[in-house]
């Protein structure tokens with residue numbers, strides 16, 4: 001097997017070093033309670049792994065039946081789509097689920113909109129007009145581009161946009177300017193992504209989302225600015241050697257953020273060190289979930305050489321069968337992210353993207369550095385189980401990392 005640690009090139013992402021600056025937001029650190037009884041964690045696992053209990057599946061079935069699409073009930077349930085998640089569904093998701101017939105897609109999307117409108121009506125003032133009803137269905141903060149002051153040089157660039165440091169109402173912000181063309185349907189998706197980010201914001205290990213600018217010339221996502229940058233910037237690009245305790249702290253927080261996303265029925269789809277931001281006190285913050293849909297409209301030459309996704313972080317079932325992303329494909333990517341934390345390198349750096357696909361499909365994984373603590377090595381191997389069902393859930397990953405953190409901290 002070729003060495004996977006040598007000759008690391010970072011061209012694939014072309015990121016630039018982060019800059020330092022003030023951060024005006026409070027940081028949060030988890031207080032783990034060592035004497036919490038073990039069985040309460042077991043409850044967590046069960047809770048986490050059984051999203052679609054019958055009480056959630058039944059309303060989806062009934063709704064599909066009412067539209068005359070009872071035949072799709074199993075498909076929706078298998079994809080963990082309950083009534084809460086329905087508003088986030090777009091024609092692209094239906095495509096991915098194998099529902100490609102335009103007329104069926106149109107009727108399903110219309111059904112979703114009607115359902116959403118009927119739910120929203122309960123929450124709005126009676127004297128609001130129908131026009132404001134449509135607007136009130138999607139909640140996010142619209143930020144006027146005129147209010148933002150941008151630093152001229154970017155701090156980084158990713159698969160579909162360039163990130164600048166800026167100032168908004170006296171606070172440091174990160175502005176991700178999208179290099180995409182969005183037609184009106186896709187703009188609607190953009191707004192839905194913003195609403196999704198707003199909804200998922202309130203967890204201490206999620207990077208803080210401020211709002212979006214939907215002015216066509218200045219499409220951008222605005223988040224809190226994290227002066228230390230991403231875990232990739234620190235551990236891979238700058239090759240910073242941190243004490244294990246801090247590495248585990250970042251990883252543990254990342255796991256808890258993804259645990260939250262999964263509990264909210266959102267699959268991240270792009271877990272990697274570059275998408276874990278690091279706070280002043282070495283807390284980890286999950287970023288860039290919900291961007292996968294926007295990435296599909298990328299027109300920029302800044303995009304990755306292939307637009308087929310973050311191959312090096314992808315689970316074999318995704319590379320092999322073009323299956324849907326799942327909670328357990330996130331677990332695989334998390335294992336690769338842990339490897340980046342430990343190896344300080346780009347995964348499979350000596351292999352081309354095509355070679356990586358073959359390598360992983362053939363049952364090979366990354367070689368774990370000898371310096372890796374056994375707890376992490378075992379966790380990585382568990383995340384890389386070929387059978388998705390046997391990979392750990394994020395409740396389990398979080399628990400294992402938390403326990404290890406306590407051990408290192410004591």
Ligand SMILES: Nc1ncnc2c1ncn2[C@@H]1O[C@H](COP(=O)(O)OP(=O)(O)OP(=O)(O)O)[C@@H](O)[C@H]1O
Nearest residue numbers: 155156157158159163174224225226229230274288
């Ligand atoms: N909120 C932020 N605070 C500070 N730096 C940030 C922030 N968001 C992004 N960055 C910097 O910008 C870089 C590029 O981010 P971006 O999300 O565009 O691309 P990426 O994370 O490398 O790839 P991906 O397209 O998979 O997200 C990051 O690596 C990080 O250095």
Ligand SMILES: [Mg+2]
Nearest residue numbers: 158274275288
């Ligand atoms: Mg990112």
